[in-house]
Amino acid sequence: MPGIFSGQNKKKAFIPASGISHFMKILGIATSPRKGANSQSLVEHVLAGAKKAGAKTELVRICDLDIAPCTGCSTCKEKGECIIDDDMGNLWEKMAKADAIVLGSPVYWGRLNAQAYPFIDRFYAYMKPDFSTDMPKGKKIVLALTCGGMPPEAIAPINAYVKSTFAFLGCTDGGYICQNQCLEPRDLTKFPETIKKAEELGKSLTK
Ligand SMILES: Cc1cc2nc3c(=O)[nH]c(=O)nc-3n(C[C@H](O)[C@H](O)[C@H](O)COP(=O)(O)O)c2cc1C
DSSP: OEEOOOOSOSSOOOOTTTTTOOOOOEEEEEOOTTTTTTHHHHHHHHHHHHHTTEEEEEEEEESSSOOOOOOOHHHHHHHSSOOOOSTHHHHHHHHHHEEEEEEEEEEEEEEEOOHHHHHHGGGGGGGGSSSSOSTTOEEEEEEEEOOSSSHHHHHHHHHHHHHHHHHHOOEEEEEEEOOOOOOOOOTGGGHHHHHHHHHHHHTTTTT
């Protein structure tokens, strides 16, 4: 939709034809049980870069939410609604309102950590028979991973997995960032280049 950027406000306010301004909204979703540790911090640096470029940002920690795993009961397919009453519905709404999603996870045994999977499995409740969803299309998905010792090529499949899963929600690839040698909770601070890259990645989401 054609629009202009407001001159009075340095923040990037997109004014669509309706006249209602729209700030880019970037939602961070951190899955580590370690509050404020490496993978959450990596997400926060991506969000910081986006915020500096004028976006509105929000961070959600999966471990602060109640999201149960899918039971495979398929009631959602019969009645169009999931029988589990927890925080997934609210998180889905936040995702729907975001222009981009930054998923941050530690690598556990060569994959995302266990806390990430109930959230991902529950996408199934929103799938129509043709596997489409009502999630607004075209938002970007970024993956931010930290790990102990695995080389980048060994964890690249996790990125491919996340991107193909979020593609079912109509998300497109917004980037990928990863840092190894992050065993202690604050180890990411030893990698200023990665932190800079994370901020640049965040900035790129506002373009
Ligand atoms: C259960 C468990 C499994 C792990 N598996 C791996 C692994 O397969 N490869 C790896 O490089 N690091 C592994 N690690 C290390 C974490 O990926 C690393 O410490 C990560 O930065 C933790 O993120 P956090 O600080 O956000 O919690 C594992 C850690 C735990 C606790």
